[in-house]
Amino acid sequence: MSVKTTKSALIEQGQWLTVSDCKRVLVVVHTVTFAQRLREVFGLLEADLRIQVVFTVAPHAFGGGVSQYLRGLGITTVPWEEALRAEFDLALAAGSRGVHELRAPVVRISHGAGHIKPQTDASSLPPGVAPVPGMLSRQQLLHEGRMRPGAVVYAHERDLTELARTCPEALPVAHVVGDPCVDRILAGLPRRGQYREALGIGVGERLVIIPSTWGPTSTFGRLDSLLPQLLSQLPGRGYRVALLLHPNIYAGHGPWQVQSWLAGCRGRGIAVLPPEADWQAPLIAADWIIGDHGSLSAYATLTEATLLLTPGPRRQISASSPAALLAAVAPVVSPAYPLEEQLSYAARERRPGQYEQVAALLSSAPGEFHRRMRAVVYRLLNLGEPAHAPVVSPLPLPPALDRWETTDLGLAR
Known part of the structure; x- marks a missing residue:
């Protein structure tokens, strides 16, 4: 079977698939940074034979290295254009570009430590209105004045307070789930x-x-x-x-x-x-x-x-x-x-x-990210959660620094 046929089968869920009648989740990856955060989410779906996870790489100015990163995880991707034409039960995304075109409810996942950088493009803001960080802005959460995401997840309760000021339309689908990096660092100390x-x-x-x-x-x-x-x-x-x-x-x-x-x-x-x-x-x-x-x-x-x-x-x-x-x-x-x-x-x-x-x-929910995040995803899929706590693997042991002191200075392999 050709690679193209295999990818089409993942999209079309046709006669070639061995495991059928699955809920289909699309993971939309814009950048390596977003992929690293999304990994904490789609990892919660592993070992569930009721769910087929499909990956696509969305266009982005900083999209270099994404395909190589995903291949390193053993992930096959489908073309962005095919993903836009297909229907999914749910989509996961840490970026906003192009997600309004998807034919699926989207879970928007915040990334990074809080919301550091305000929008750089303030041209669409009313006079006198200061720019706010993207995941709290109407420009990223709304499309043509309508709420697009099926859910938006945040790390801290104070984000909801800010959201009530900047984009109150998003409050009904906003969830506080904590921060996976906080949880992993605290567990790794x-x-x-x-x-x-x-x-x-x-x-x-x-x-x-x-x-x-x-x-x-x-x-x-x-x-x-x-x-x-x-x-x-x-x-x-x-x-x-x-x-x-x-x-x-x-x-x-x-x-x-x-x-x-x-x-x-x-x-x-x-x-x-x-x-x-x-x-x-x-x-x-x-x-x-x-x-x-x-x-x-x-x-x-x-x-x-x-x-x-x-x-x-x-x-x-x-x-x-x-x-x-x-x-x-x-x-x-x-x-x-x-x-x-x-x-x-x-x-x-x-x-x-x-x-x-x-x-x-x-994070206002330290130690809670994986439990809360899984609950949001399964609720939107209309599936009961697995009857066990989320499996969260410990941080892997890092490679020796000697390897990176004398080689090609971190060029992705």
Whole structure:
């Protein structure tokens, strides 16, 4: 049977399928970041022979690497155009582009640590109305004035309060389910020693993680001011250093270009983890995290690591987001002082409970995501839930940093 016939069979559910009479769920993947969040949701459907899950890649400016990521999970996709023509019982999506064209009720899934970035396109807003983050905006939740999603899920109860102001039409289908990254990090904290051992962190060595979101105001966008400090001051002095770059950086510039810009790291003791890497375990294992206004910095407040920030934007961050609150309480790295001294200072000056308020904004239902999320999906499918708790696998052990310190700097394989 050809690949095309196999894909068509998944769409048409015709005579070629072995397991028939299934509810059909379409997973719409726009970017690698969205795929990583959706994985927490479609994983809840595994082992249920009543459900056929079909995947498609939707057009997106940062869609590079999505097909490779899904293939690495053993997933076959159907063309976006075919997915638009077919009917499904439910669709899962973390992005908004094109989902109003689907012939299925859509579950919109929020991603990231809170709602950090307001809309960049405010042209459709009435005069005097400030832009709000996408998952709270009428522009993303409504199409031609009508409510499209079958459900919208959020991490925190306060999101519903904000939604009542920005898009009250969405309240009847809004659900608070918590945040899967919060749950996995909290569950993984007792395994910190195992993660450090897997990464190859030796006795007496200290791990510095530098996560970067995407965009010109991110750490990567300003890496020219931080990289000389990293290369000249830390490696070889008992420090291990790893960069965690947002997948949109690779998708926007291309893996070769990212490698080229970071060529000076090769063989210099700085690891660059690939965009498809599970990032929670390295975050848990870190002694220091030098972050920016991205989600990983906010998630870092759940760990034991000492946190510092690179100078970030103010206007491009939602004032009520965890990132904004974090920027008000975390120490900021300066190029004018030795980096090692700043790391030591931040560790000495860290106060008990310094980031409790930030961490509390990430989820109002810690430990509840998979149970609540599964309930929403099965209710919309009109199916009874499996008679067991959701199976949530622990964070996998990360690969050794040595692998990424000397190879092709995280080029997806």
